[in-house]
Amino acid sequence: MKKTVDERQELELMKIERAGFWVLFFALTADILLKVLFFQVPVQELIGEHIAFFAGCITIIAGCTKRGLWTYYSVPCLRDYLVHSLAATVIFTILFAAAMALRGVRHLAGITLAFAVFIFLLMFGVLAAMGEYTKRKQRKLDDTYGDD
Structure with missing residues (x-):
């Protein structure tokens, strides 16, 4: 076409x-x-x-x-992993807590805290693994194509 x-x-x-x-x-x-x-x-x-x-x-x-790409405005690094993990944790924890409160769940504070810790660790781990893979892939592509 x-x-x-x-x-x-x-x-x-x-x-x-x-x-x-x-x-x-x-x-x-x-x-x-x-x-x-x-x-x-x-x-x-x-x-x-x-x-x-x-x-x-x-x-x-x-x-x-x-393709070894991360974002338009940053490179994969510990700071990015922490910032993005914290932002996602806050958003998802607020949604989770609101939903649990509407359902009348008892021990809301403890459950919400456990959820927040789990989400943060999960997000940080996934971002760190993907970031390290992305950096490795970018180095490999730079070597292949001779980018400096």
Whole structure:
């Protein structure tokens, strides 16, 4: 198929597509979280949403790590792992605590603290592993293509 756009238009289309992907990604994330945490929709009824969500996640993660990419504004490092892990922990812990409070769970503080510790350790571990893999892949690509 012959392209009908020039390089500038192609770049603009890619920016629009990227923005559209992130809008869909966060809308789907919010949909799943709200349904499961606040409306008690069984996870089994959300199989399609989960498949779409994980397909997007895996595509982005695999594509970035395969090419040794991290983000536009940072490189993989301990500071990034800590900041992103803490941010995710705060967000998910607030959602978890609100959902548990609405359900009238007893011992909310202890359960929430345990959840927060678990989420932080999980996020930090995953980010550190992916960051180290990404750095190794970037060094390998730099050696292959002679980038300095």
